[in-house]
Amino acid sequence: MASLRLYLSGVHSGPNPSPGLGTARALRERFPDAVLIAVDYSPRSTGLHDPVFDEAWIARPWTELDLDVHARQIRHALGQNGLWISGLDLETWWLADGSRAGTKRVLVPPKTALRRTAKPAIAAAAELGHRVPPSVSAALDSWSLDRFCRRGGWRVWVKGPTYEAHPASSWNELELARTAIKTTWGTEAFVQAHVDGTEESIAFAAYAGSLLAAVKMVKLEVTSEGKTWSGAVSGLPPADRSRLSALVRRLRWTGGGEIECVRDRLGEVWVIDWNPRFPAWVYGATSAGYNLPGELVRAALGLGSSGHSAKEEGVFVRAVYELSTSRPVPSLQAERHASSGKHPSGMPHLSRRLSRVSARPMRAPEMPGVETELAGISVRSTPARVFLRDTARRQFKQAAEAVEAWGSASGTAIRMAFSIKTDPDPEVLNLARGNGLLAEAISQLEAAQALRHGWAKSELVMNGPAKQWPTDEQVLDPAEAFLWFADSVEEVVALQRRRNGIERIGLRLRSPLLDSRFGIPLSEPESYHALVRAVRRFGSGPTLAIHFHHASSVVGPGLWRRAAESVIAWASALGQDTGMSVTHLDLGGGWFPDDFDAVAAEPIIGVITEARHRFADLQVVVLEPGKALAQPTKALIVSVLEVRGGRTRPSEVVVDGSIAELGQAHGYPHRVYLETEAGWRPLAEGGGRILGRICMEHDVLHPGLAWPRSVRAGSRLAILDAGAYDSSMAYRFGLGA
Amino acid sequence: MTDLADAIRRWKDLPHSALSSHGTDECCRLSRSWFRAMAMTQPGRDPSWVTDRWQWGPAAWPLYWCEAVRQRQLDCGALSALAQEHLDAVGEPSYRVQVVLEYDARDTEHWRAMWLKVGLSPWWISGSLAYHEVIARPSQDGLHLWDPSEATELRPFGEARVRAVRIVGEESTMRWGAWSLRGDEWVILYDDGTLEPLSSR
Numbered sequence: 028m029a030s031l032r033l034y035l036s037g038v039h040s041g042p043n044p045s046p047g048l049g050t051a052r053a054l055r056e057r058f059p060d061a062v063l064i065a066v067d068y069s070p071r072s073t074g075l076h077d078p079v080f081d082e083a084w085i086a087r088p089w090t091e092l093d094l095d096v097h098a099r100q101i102r103h104a105l106g107q108n109g110l111w112i113s114g115l116d117l118e119t120w121w122l123a124d125g126s127r128a129g130t131k132r133v134l135v136p137p138k139t140a141l142r143r144t145a146k147p148a149i150a151a152a153a154e155l156g157h158r159v160p161p162s163v164s165a166a167l168d169s170w171s172l173d174r175f176c177r178r179g180g181w182r183v184w185v186k187g188p189t190y191e192a193h194p195a196s197s198w199n200e201l202e203l204a205r206t207a208i209k210t211t212w213g214t215e216a217f218v219q220a221h222v223d224g225t226e227e228s229i230a231f232a233a234y235a236g237s238l239l240a241a242v243k244m245v246k247l248e249v250t251s252e253g254k255t256w257s258g259a260v261s262g263l264p265p266a267d268r269s270r271l272s273a274l275v276r277r278l279r280w281t282g283g284g285e286i287e288c289v290r291d292r293l294g295e296v297w298v299i300d301w302n303p304r305f306p307a308w309v310y311g312a313t314s315a316g317y318n319l320p321g322e323l324v325r326a327a328l329g330l331g332s333s334g335h336s337a338k339e340e341g342v343f344v345r346a347v348y349e350l351s352t353s354r355p356v357p358s359l360q361a362e363r364h365a366s367s368g369k370h371p372s373g374m375p376h377l378s379r380r381l382s383r384v385s386a387r388p389m390r391a392p393e394m395p396g397v398e399t400e401l402a403g404i405s406v407r408s409t410p411a412r413v414f415l416r417d418t419a420r421r422q423f424k425q426a427a428e429a430v431e432a433w434g435s436a437s438g439t440a441i442r443m444a445f446s447i448k449t450d451p452d453p454e455v456l457n458l459a460r461g462n463g464l465l466a467e468a469i470s471q472l473e474a475a476q477a478l479r480h481g482w483a484k485s486e487l488v489m490n491g492p493a494k495q496w497p498t499d500e501q502v503l504d505p506a507e508a509f510l511w512f513a514d515s516v517e518e519v520v521a522l523q524r525r526r527n528g529i530e531r532i533g534l535r536l537r538s539p540l541l542d543s544r545f546g547i548p549l550s551e552p553e554s555y556h557a558l559v560r561a562v563r564r565f566g567s568g569p570t571l572a573i574h575f576h577h578a579s580s581v582v583g584p585g586l587w588r589r590a591a592e593s594v595i596a597w598a599s600a601l602g603q604d605t606g607m608s609v610t611h612l613d614l615g616g617g618w619f620p621d622d623f624d625a626v627a628a629e630p631i632i633g634v635i636t637e638a639r640h641r642f643a644d645l646q647v648v649v650l651e652p653g654k655a656l657a658q659p660t661k662a663l664i665v666s667v668l669e670v671r672g673g674r675t676r677p678s679e680v681v682v683d684g685s686i687a688e689l690g691q692a693h694g695y696p697h698r699v700y701l702e703t704e705a706g707w708r709p710l711a712e713g714g715g716r717i718l719g720r721i722c723m724e725h726d727v728l729h730p731g732l733a734w735p736r737s738v739r740a741g742s743r744l745a746i747l748d749a750g751a752y753d754s755s756m757a758y759r760f761g762l763g764a
Numbered sequence: 765m766t767d768l769a770d771a772i773r774r775w776k777d778l779p780h781s782a783l784s785s786h787g788t789d790e791c792c793r794l795s796r797s798w799f800r801a802m803a804m805t806q807p808g809r810d811p812s813w814v815t816d817r818w819q820w821g822p823a824a825w826p827l828y829w830c831e832a833v834r835q836r837q838l839d840c841g842a843l844s845a846l847a848q849e850h851l852d853a854v855g856e857p858s859y860r861v862q863v864v865l866e867y868d869a870r871d872t873e874h875w876r877a878m879w880l881k882v883g884l885s886p887w888w889i890s891g892s893l894a895y896h897e898v899i900a901r902p903s904q905d906g907l908h909l910w911d912p913s914e915a916t917e918l919r920p921f922g923e924a925r926v927r928a929v930r931i932v933g934e935e936s937t938m939r940w941g942a943w944s945l946r947g948d949e950w951v952i953l954y955d956d957g958t959l960e961p962l963s964s965r
Binding site: 292538539540549550552553555556559589593596597599600603604 | 791793794795797798799800801802804805807808810830833834
């Protein structure tokens with residue numbers, strides 16, 4: 028009788044290993060006489076040299092393989108005695124296509140099952156009673172993508188549909204990661220919310236829809252890439268096994284599988300990946316008594332379950348050791364394989380062959396009504412920043428209405444303060460003053476500016492580490508301001524010495540939850556004690572005003588709320604330890620305009636409600652929606668100097684504007700309009716950049732737009748969302764003076 | 765087993781460790797206030813910040829609140845006291861737990877030297893046995909013993925073997941894994957998983 032021949036593809040054993048080697052070791056234990064053949068697509072795959080294998084099949088790289096010929100060779104090799112267990116996700120997808128290997132001897136799931144378990148949706152996860160973290164396509168327009176990440180607190184993963192994942196904590200990092208994945212794999216990435224918790228996996232073997240064995244593995248050690256290095260393996264709890272069994276039956280699954288999960292602090296399980304193959308740690312499960320590959324091959328041979336009993340729990344570790352090689356290994360300089368060092372199985376090549384990325388332009392992010400407003404603005408020369416008066420009025424009006432509603436909902440007097448540094452443009456300041464906002468200043472110069480615009484001294488909120496700078500131009504005394512927030516214990520002591528009738532002791536507190544250079548630190552007992560002592564020196568009479576500030580556009584509304592609530596807890600402790608009442612609360616926020624309109628209500632009302640619960644004498648809450656108000660109020664008008672890539676397919680344009688006028692170009696996406704014969708029109712996103720005029724590598728004003736053929740030298744663009752810090756932090760550069 | 769019996773005899777009447785306060789002085793009151801505000805600030809109200817902030821090591825007793833929060837190193841009794849204070853601040857019930865653990869004797873030799881080098885008595889070590897304090901957190905499936913010295917769950921057959929345990933509490937029975945334990949009673953845990961109350965020996 029001919030020997031059983033087991034072909035195991037994907038045998039690389041590096042820091043991010045494929046499962047072939049572990050699968051082979053498991054099968055060797057169950058089928059000592061079988062011929063084990065290692066299959067891979069590069070001689071750089073290290074597992075090829077392991078003595079567990081009897082033979083090796085190093086196929087040509089995927090760039091050279093004729094897929095039909097390869098399928099025929101696999102069919103021929105398997106014959107009547109062979110079985111193929113793929114350890115490569117994309118090879119599995121390719122083999123699952125019925126027209127490929129065309130034999131039941133290839134132990135992979137049907138394509139329908141692969142689709143039900145594919146990222147990012149992993150539709151089948153719901154049938155296990157688990158959720159999948161929210162995600163969006165990275166091909167979404169920048170405006171929508173930024174919104175998704177911002178509201179998730181910029182804790183996201185940029186993932187390829189089959190391989191690779193990068194954490195991203197800013198717009199710039201996201202841009203780099205999605206470009207890297209698209210370049211390597213030829214596919215669009217997706218962006219998924221991060222879930223904090225313990226990583227665990229379920230691995231299973233199934234044949235023709237029948238669940239043969241399943242284990243759970245909790246990661247104990249991981250590599251810097253997050254790959255398993257040690258894990259605790261145990262049997263799947265009966266209820267979980269029952270659900271998995273029913274699902275596998277519905278999916279008609281054949282082969283190995285791994286469901287990667289995160290268990291959060293509340294015990295909820297989130298599915299983050301579903302691999303259509305055994306995990307690389309499959310021999311770790313075998314050593315604990317769960318031989319998943321063995322069960323799979325027994326079922327494929329019609330032998331039924333082995334009935335081997337497993338230990339209740341086993342722990343495995345990985346170790347590194349050297350093997351003498353059984354065949355030549357290419358040098359590092361060998362060009363032919365140089366690109367496959369990181370992916371010796373050549374999956375990027377196969378991915379690019381199988382993927383079909385559409386080049387259609389994405390949706391154009393729009394600002395309703397701005398076409399009309401732009402049409403009414405005359406610009407003589409560019410670059411020019413223009414004030415969008417109607418938009419600005421609408422922003423301030425909407426914010427005032429929202430704040431009034433929040434005040435009613437929380438039963439609290441709420442005032443808005445406009446941060447002068449955000450945009451000291453007289454037009455913006457006049458709107459702020461006209462709408463009844465307080466003014467927030469960080470220096471005597473800004474205080475003087477506020478006074479010139481009609482604010483009274485008692486309408487000023489002073490913040491920051493240098494409120495009395497310049498020291499020779501004092502226009503405001505701490506006792507005259509509506510609120511004056513000390514940024515350090517030293518400043519509290521100094522205020523107490525000059526006291527002059529201060530009614531409210533303003534304190535900016537630094538939440539231990541967030542890194543910041545601002546505010547009074549609380550994470551050491553000494554600093555808290557020093558603060559209590561300094562505040563007590565004011566004696567009875569003054570009340571406390573507490574300031575918290577952190578940009579929600581950076582940390583997300585969720586963390587913003589938790590940090591604000593933590594500051595309220597500290598203020599409560601401070602009130603008790605000093606015997607003073609907290610009467611004023613100032614919540615700075617760095618809200619992105621869309622977020623202030625759409626999602627700020629819940630965290631802000633929640634924080635104010637908590638404050639009212641804690642502070643019986645709370646009188647006023649101040650909100651500071653600076654950039655939420657000012658950012659959309661201006662556009663940067665630029666002219667196209669040069670169109671590159673030809674008239675039929677313009678690829679990128681050079682304009683007369685630069686990052687000197689648009690300093691936040693890499694901080695958040697900007698919406699762009701093109702002036703056409705029919706008026707101003709929003710530009711959809713695509714692959715064409717806007718390059719700035721100055722000779723700096725990062726002077727790129729937009730990473731990708733779909734340029735219409737009508738764009739030409741002299742065309743004008745309006746780059747929206749260019750108010751606030753784009754405006755206040757603009758500088759002169761490359762202008763010859 | 766004689767060693768264990770001897771060791772437990774020495775430790776069985778020890779109260780669990782408790783931080784002291786300097787009477788009417790505010791130093792300890794403010795320190796405790798600071799600690800409870802820090803507790804309220806932790807993500808998920810998780811007590812593991814106690815382990816992150818204070819490394820396990822020798823501590824001199826009596827230990828006052830104002831001293832404990834300023835130190836960088838605390839022993840298991842102080843860490844358990846802080847962990848319980850944290851849970852109290854965030855409104856979660858917990859119990860103090862005293863255990864006798866068995867280690868490799870080479871390990872306890874190091875710890876004995878650590879304590880002696882700073883002039884403290886290694887009274888809590890007896891051969892390969894060590895007196896230790898953790899906390900218990902009730903849940904739907906019984907008590908979970910959480911070790912604030914290592915920010916990990918204490919399991920009966922983990923890296924160190926639990927030889928004896930006492931849950932400090934008034935409840936008549938509390939479940940820990942497969943066992944039912946009476947509050948305030950030392951029980952010996954055998955290799956085969958059976959328990960024996962110390963009082964019955």
